[in-house]
Amino acid sequence: MKYIYLDNNATTKIDNRVIDKMLPYITENYGNPSAIYSLGQKAKKEIEEARYDIASYFNVNNDEIVFTSCGSESNNMAIKGIVNSYRDRGNHIITTEIEHHSVLDVFKFLEKEGFEVTYLPVDKNGIVNIDVLKSSIRKETILVSVMYANNEIGTIQPIKEIGKITTEKNIFFHVDAVQVIGKYRIFPKELGIDLMSFSAHKFHGPKGIGGLYVKRGVKLEKYIHGGKQEKNRRAGTENVAGIIGMAKALEIAYENMDINNKEEQELRDYFEEKILKAIPEIYINAKNVERLPGTTSLTIKYVEGESLLLNLDMKGIAVSSGSACASSDLNASHVL
CATH class of the missing domain: 3.90.1150.10 (Aspartate Aminotransferase, domain 1)
Structure with missing residues (x-):
C-alpha cells in the first residue's frame, strides 16, 4: 500500500543531500569541537562555517545565532532568559492564546513564578488584533511573544506591525518562527524581532537541532549550565553533524x-x-x-x-x- x-x-x-553532508561528521570527523587537537578544531571550524551560512540567510551577524536542540528549547531559552535577565524592569509578559505549547506552557509556568501574563485573543481566522495588543501593554511589560505562523491553521501574524510597536515601547519581541523558516525569507532585524526560534526538522533537516537568533546587546540568563559552548550561552557538546545538516537543509530550502x-x-x-x-x-x-x-x-x-x-x-x-x-x-x- x-x-x-x-x-x-x-x-x-x-533530504538525502543533508544526510550525505552529515555522514562524515558522524563516521570520520567526530572530534569534540572544544578539543585543541586537529580533529576537534576541524569540527569547530565546520560549526562556525555553518553558523555563518545560517546567519547570512537571515541577514544577521554570526554571533547572533545560538544552536539548540530544537524549537521547544529555543522558545524556553528565549522566554525564560529574557524574564530572568530583565525582571528588574517589570513582571508583565504578553503572548497569544494560540501559541505552541512550548510557549504557552512556559508562560503558565512563569505565572506560578509571580509574573503577570496577558493572553491575547485572536479573531475567527487566528489573527491577533493590533489594537488589543497596544491596549494590553503596561509600563511593566518586558516581553511580547507571538508565533510567526500557526502550526495548525497556518495563519500568518502581523509580525512587522507588532515589531514596530515593541520597538517603540522598548519591549523585547520574541517570535516562534519554527513553521516559517525554510518556507519564507525572514529578516528579523527588518521586522523588529529581538529573538527568533527555528528548528531543522521542519525544513527537511535532522531532528535534534534547532537555533535561536538573539539580537546583539540582548542579555539572556544562561539556560543550561556546565561548559562554555555557544559563547557561554548554552552548555553542552555541540551537535556537529546536526548543525552542519541544518545549514545544508536551509541552503536547499532557499534554492x-x-x-x-x-x-x-x-x-x-x-x-x-x-x-x-x-x-x-x-x-x-x-x-x-x-x-x-x-x-x-x-x-x-x-x-x-x-x-x-x-x-x-x-x-x-x-x-x-x-x-x-x-x-x-x-x-x-x-x-x-
Whole structure:
C-alpha cells in the first residue's frame, strides 16, 4: 500500500543531500569541537562555517545565532532568559492564546513564578488584533511573544506591525518562527524581532537541532549550565553533524523556496476546492487570510477527529488533528 504523508508541519523527511553532508561528521570527523587537537578544531571550524551560512540567510551577524536542540528549547531559552535577565524592569509578559505549547506552557509556568501574563485573543481566522495588543501593554511589560505562523491553521501574524510597536515601547519581541523558516525569507532585524526560534526538522533537516537568533546587546540568563559552548550561552557538546545538516537543509530550502511555495499553494487550493464540493459538511479554517502555502485546516461536522485519523491511517494517509506535541491530549485543539 502506498503511504501518503500529509503532516509536514509536524516533521519533514530528511533530504538525502543533508544526510550525505552529515555522514562524515558522524563516521570520520567526530572530534569534540572544544578539543585543541586537529580533529576537534576541524569540527569547530565546520560549526562556525555553518553558523555563518545560517546567519547570512537571515541577514544577521554570526554571533547572533545560538544552536539548540530544537524549537521547544529555543522558545524556553528565549522566554525564560529574557524574564530572568530583565525582571528588574517589570513582571508583565504578553503572548497569544494560540501559541505552541512550548510557549504557552512556559508562560503558565512563569505565572506560578509571580509574573503577570496577558493572553491575547485572536479573531475567527487566528489573527491577533493590533489594537488589543497596544491596549494590553503596561509600563511593566518586558516581553511580547507571538508565533510567526500557526502550526495548525497556518495563519500568518502581523509580525512587522507588532515589531514596530515593541520597538517603540522598548519591549523585547520574541517570535516562534519554527513553521516559517525554510518556507519564507525572514529578516528579523527588518521586522523588529529581538529573538527568533527555528528548528531543522521542519525544513527537511535532522531532528535534534534547532537555533535561536538573539539580537546583539540582548542579555539572556544562561539556560543550561556546565561548559562554555555557544559563547557561554548554552552548555553542552555541540551537535556537529546536526548543525552542519541544518545549514545544508536551509541552503536547499532557499534554492527551491519560490517553486515549492507555488506548487504547494496550488495543490492546497485544488484539494480544498475538491473536498468542499465532495463533502458539504466541511469548513476550511482561516481560508480567506494569508496562510502557509502547504497548510490546510478542516472542520468536519459530526465527525470525531481521532477516529477519522485512525481510519485514514488504515488507508495509508497520515494527517493530524492538532499539534504533534499535543498528540496525546484528546481534548479539542486550543487553536480552534
